[in-house]
Amino acid sequence: MKKIITLIAFFLVFQLQALAIDTLVVQTSAQCEMCKARLENRIRKIAGIESATLNLSNKEFHIVYDKSLISPENIEIKITEIGYDANQKLAKKAAYKRLPACCRVDYQGEHAN
Numbered sequence: 001m002k003k004i005i006t007l008i009a010f011f012l013v014f015q016l017q018a019l020a021i022d023t024l025v026v027q028t029s030a031q032c033e034m035c036k037a038r039l040e041n042r043i044r045k046i047a048g049i050e051s052a053t054l055n056l057s058n059k060e061f062h063i064v065y066d067k068s069l070i071s072p073e074n075i076e077i078k079i080t081e082i083g084y085d086a087n088q089k090l091a092k093k094a095a096y097k098r099l100p101a102c103c104r105v106d107y108q109g110e111h112a113n
């Protein structure tokens with residue numbers, strides 16, 4: 001009986017954790033492999049991020065996160081603080097200026113302060 005209760009408890013905890021996991025797709029202004037490595041490495045270090053994979057061909061950043069720990073809004077802000085646009089949010093100007101020259105080419109947009 002005790003084993004069954006323990007199993008049920010484990011199952012419920014697992015279910016609750018599963019409910020908190022969500023996927024966010026962010027359109028970024030990433031340019032090259034360095035951008036990809038920079039964004040993935042920096043975002044993966046944040047608490048609540050389960051995985052982060054950038055597709056360079058369409059510049060889409062797929063992020064699996066725990067919504068009990070971080071919001072999509074905050075993830076987007078983190079991306080702008082690294083120097084890249086995130087959906088409607090523009091890259092922070094100071095962070096963008098710190099990027100290597102090769103990561104700033106082809107950029108047509110404006111930068112938020």
Ligand SMILES: [Cu+2]
Pocket residue numbers: 030031032033034035036102103104
């Ligand atoms: Cu780059």
